[in-house]
Amino acid sequence: MSALARRWLTRRARAPRALRATVALLMGTAALLILASPRSPQASGAATPPAATGSGGAAAPAQAPQPPGTGRSKFPEAPAPGERTVATPSSPTLLAEGRSLYEEGCSSCHGMDLKGRTRMAPSLVGVGAGPVDFYLSTGRMPLENPHAEPLRTTPLYSRARIQALVAFVSSFGGPPAPTTDPGAGDLALGLHDFTLDCAGCHQIVGRGGLTIGAIVPELQSATAQQVAEAVRMGPYVMPRFGPRQIDQHALDSIARYVLWTRAPSDRGGWGISNIGPIPEGMVAWFLALTALVIVARLIGERTN
């Protein structure tokens, strides 16, 4: 190989010297121009990763995740008339239990006075029942590392303890938790609105995906109640949708559609996780083609 490189380096030039000089001059000028020209803001900015889908037409919600406690407040609005809510339970014993649970499991970040701590945890004063129920019932809180993305896990608290914590935090003010009645929703409207408002991040069959700096969760374990709470509150980097954007009927329909995605209509057979071409390519290579290569192997050699 080295002999080859030497031969290439010491080869006789085929183009005349004048032509080579002109080309070199032109290339040099072009390089200088490119280096000297004002860089566009896109090119000079920090190397942003390409958009999740690499799509030309799709506008991904390019909202960088804000550290909890520093972002703008996303307090839920008071429910509009006609909205379904859950009555917040309250009793002195419940409040007392909630207080002790809070002091034990939440106060180290959110503070004894619920006002939160800068760059650590947001204030809980006035958030109401919905966010508390959402974060606790999906196991996202309590969070081990306050700077990590809260991801769905097994809930730490039982239903009764979550009720106590909801009662305690709600006693500092805020609206009751929103909820839905999926039975009153319309599945076709649910798919339509989910495509418009949710699929850009959650994938069309609710299989989750990627947004800048955050994992978008799959929705197959979400309950109708959690769907309502997430839509109205906008947890983590998710935008909040008020009743003017998604009214109660649309919310019921979306919840019904999300529940439907647990077992979508796989009329073509085995659904291979409903995320499209990646598992399809695996089936083509590792199942179909591999089977055929084995057949070829079996019938290909008969003489030996």
Added chain:
Amino acid sequence: MIVARRPPRRLARTMRLGEERLGAARAIKWALRYVFPDHWTFLLGEIALYAFIVLVATGVFLTLYYVPSDTQVIYRGPYDLLRGEQMSEAFRSVLDLSFNVPAGLLVRQIHHWAADVFVAAIVLHLIRIFFTGAYRKPRDLNYFIGLTMLMLAILEGFAGYSLVDDLLSGMGLAIAYSVALSIPFVGAQLGYLIWGGQFPGSSDFFPRLEIIHVLVIPLALAVLITMHLAMIMRHRHTQFPGPGRRERNVVGTPLWPAYALRSIGLLLAVAAVLFLVGGLIQVNPIWQWGPYHGYLSENGAQPDWYIGWLIGALRLMPNWEPTIAGHTLIPNPFWGGVLFPTVVFAMMFAWPALERRVTGDYRRHDLLDRPRDRPVRTAIGAAFLSWVVIIFAVGSTDRIFVRLHIPYEEQVHFWRVGVWLLPIIVFFATRQTCRWLARTGSHPLRAWEGALIARRPDGGFEVLADSPEGPGSIESGPPIGTAPGQESEL
């Protein structure tokens, strides 16, 4: 006795029929006596050929129902979730094909799986051709035809699933449009020419795409396949070196009666596997994706696997756009979407001439190389393959992020370096492995058969005569399976 004698008689009658009318007896005899050498990897191309036949058969059926129109209609069919939804007539026709036409969904799924397998089989066939040196003179011309067919097959597949106008393919077309726009100087005009206007294009677009998919490319593929096969017959098959096998002969099975039956068996196997997969495993469930509109998008949209390497390249490419005085000279999608595939195919097209030049071997070659006997070529091929495969795999980094929680940006940054480092490691590892295999004579796909040994009175061991490895001393057995003439490494 009669049963055994009838087929030749019938054959003779057919021969006479052909001879009396066409004077074709010699040609038929020549074809029937065509000898196929025995090796299972020679069947990989046949898998692709038979997948193509399945594609044509199912494609004709689908064409009868597809409507290439972007006219907006309201769906009133049997699928509840989309009833009342606005969609293009193209999308509705595929929904109706899937839900209303008997066996429509089955045929559509077979067609889609067959396309995936078709391109995969071509790639596997190409890998076999490369690593055994089957592309060398005089077959380099046929190798170029094969590469052209691979390009056409990728284009054909993309055109095919883009016809449906569902959410996924609509986003794919949007990306393709951006890539077309990114070609310096001609991009805007090219995009206008293909789409008949700005994205999503004029009403002419889907009829155009349909003709390209059902007529232009299939016809080109059919012509090229014919040329490909005719040239194989003209050159005769290559074969691996072995007893009695020389450069100018072919040892194997004649077409009639042995090989034809085997090949028909493979055709039936390909059809069977594709029907089985098409009937049991769902592919491209467009009713779940829903119709495409320019304002819609979904997360995690991916192309079919044979476009995946381009998506990977788009993702991997740093945000690099040379500008002159504020004008973007080359938009970013150009690097991954246009330059990368051009480079990959240019390298594959240039390889036979490059190899001839470097090795100075301008001779005709009818005997194949075992990959291990040409360590440098095998290593270069493996490194090149790993380069493309890494870029292909980067196309699914978002799903890896969701599944394994490895941060997306870090994956991309890692592979921006790894995509150059790993092929180098692969190069040296492959070269070492080849040399080791050539030296020891062991076979990577077969288990080591072992050796029967006996202890000598002086305490040493010797390999017995009836051992699978043959007789000899353990310390210095002669390498087995080395073919003559392996001085040159490339």
